[in-house]
Amino acid sequence: MVTHEPELTSPVELCLPDGRLNPAAVGWTRRPLHSAHLRGWGRAKRWEYWGIVTPDHIVGLVVSSLDYAGVHGLYVLDRATGRETSTDAVVPLARGSVLPPRSGAGEVAVRAGSLRVRIAQHADGTTIRATAPDVRLDVEVPLPPGHESLGVVVPWSAKRFQYTVKDVGRPVRGTLVLHGRTYKVGGPDAFAVLDHGRGKWPYAITWNWAAGAAPGRAIQLGGKWTDGTGVTENALVVDGRLHKIGEELRWSYDRSDWLRPWRISGERVDVTFTPFHEKVSRTNLGVVANETHQCFGHFTGWALTDDGTKTDLDGLVGWAEEARNRW
Incomplete structure (x- = not known):
């Protein structure tokens, strides 16, 4: 959207x-x-x-x-x-x-x-x-x-x-x-x-967050927690200049195997994220609970600048995560 x-x-x-x-x-x-x-x-x-x-x-x-x-x-x-x-x-x-x-x-x-x-x-x-x-x-x-x-x-x-x-x-x-x-x-x-x-x-919320960078290029992508609000937190940064990506993206990943490749896509973004390490955080105090799977890895793919220029995202390093909170 x-x-x-x-x-x-x-x-x-x-x-x-x-x-x-x-x-x-x-x-x-x-x-x-x-x-x-x-x-x-x-x-x-x-x-x-x-x-x-x-x-x-x-x-x-x-x-x-x-x-x-x-x-x-x-x-x-x-x-x-x-x-x-x-x-x-x-x-x-x-x-x-x-x-x-x-x-x-x-x-x-x-x-x-x-x-x-x-x-x-x-x-x-x-x-x-x-x-x-x-x-x-x-x-x-x-x-x-x-x-x-x-x-x-x-x-x-x-x-x-x-x-x-x-x-x-x-x-x-x-x-x-x-x-x-x-x-x-x-x-x-x-x-x-x-x-x-x-x-x-x-009280209860789930979010996705991905961020990665390499010299002259960086990506910031989010999902779930912003769905339906009319606002997104997606952007491409090229040589320090931010290009806002105003669309809700599709996130695809395997919750039974977090180290399998993730895919995040839309009209202006199509990236694959391949993890090399998973960091797991869990807290369960009954009413208050959190479970976060933060995977570190490499990005491949592309994103479009505001003028439609395709920017290669191969080689970016960073993370992708899912966090589920009751707080």
Whole structure:
């Protein structure tokens, strides 16, 4: 289904003074323009997720406030051996979680058990420092001049809505210390991806998310959670320029074998994603539960720019996932 989403070009508040969705905030942007001052308690979710891909490792870092709990984590995959190193922390009522209302501005921070995270956001980029047992991450994520990201507001209703920024293919440089060994992070085959989220969610939701990059090209694709809202979170980025893909895409994958190839397709996108590793996360606390299958792998295929130019996506590296939440 093709959507007709307005592009917003001026700063806007996500919420009205009473906490409901501001109708003027619905649309998409090329740079963060929304301020998300969520009011009240109940179904409010705030998070920062950074994914970092290098030829040697994949890193996932999350700081989140889900109202009733802060759920934080630092994950590292050694691509050569398949070894996973992870530290997770759950903090009641998200005490101590610092998550500013504007993407790209302010500081994100948390101290939870053995996990320490500090993310400083400034006009020319982001500094990420995180420590956990056997892991220390210290990287800069520059914001190149003219680089564009996808911001989208998804409106389920006046009381249920989500603002997301998906920023793919950002350069990254610094160091990763893993089990006492120091690795340099950087170069043309290293990149970072941001998922910034602020909103008030339905109790039960399922989403798909795929992101991948290579020098000069990146893809951002989503599904399920936006279906029927008239809004999508699909985009192609070529040399820093974002091309919004306004259509609901078809996702095909085998839930009995997550490492089989996935296919994501539409009028402007046709990609095959071939995984090389599956990361599984499960939480089941009865009323609250999550199951996420995040697969890391390679993309092949193509996507069309706004003027119809076919862009080759062969060689992109990244992930595709399915997440099912009761929260």
